[in-house]
Amino acid sequence: MSRAIYPGSFDPVTNGHLDVIERARKLFDEVIVAVAHNDEKEALFTLQERLDLLQETVGKIDNVRIAQFEGLLVEFAMEQKARAVIRGLRAVSDFEFEFQMALMNRKLETGVETIFLMPKEEYTYLSSRIIKEIARLGGDISGFVPACVAKALRRKFNP
C-alpha cells in the first residue's frame, strides 16, 4: 500500500490545502493529513479544533485519514509506514524553507522522500496566516476556506 503524510499546522485548513489533498489522494492509496502538535508555535485554533475542522472537510473521503503528531515528522512517517511526505509549493518564496526542511528530513531519515505538489494557480496567494488576518479585520474569507472554517473564524473573532 502506498501511503503519504501531508503534515502541517492547518491553522486553519484552507481551500489551498484541500486542493493539495485532492491531488495527493490520486497519487497514493492513503493520505494521512497530520496536524503538528507544536507548543512553540502559537495557533489561533486549538489542536482539537484544527482536527475537527479537517474531519468535517475531508474526514469522509475514503483514502484520507486525519491524525495528529508530536515530535519529528520523519519518525511519525516511519511509524505510519509512509514513504512520502507531501508539501504544497505555492511560490518561489516557499522554496527556501521547504528545500531546507526536505533536505534535513532526508538527512534524518533516508527512507522518507518529500514530494512537492503545486496547488491550482488561484490558490497560490492563499495562506492560513493571511486568511486569519483578513478574518480578524472583518473581511470576507468565504471564497478561500471551507464553509465550516469560515464559520469558525467568524466565531473566533466575533464571540
Ligand code: PNS
Ligand atoms: O503548515 P506548516 O506550519 O508550514 O507545517 C510545518 C511542519 C509542521 C510540517 C513542520 O514544522 C514539521 O515538520 N514539524 C515537526 C517537527 C520536525 O520534524 N521538525 C524538523 C523539520 S526539518
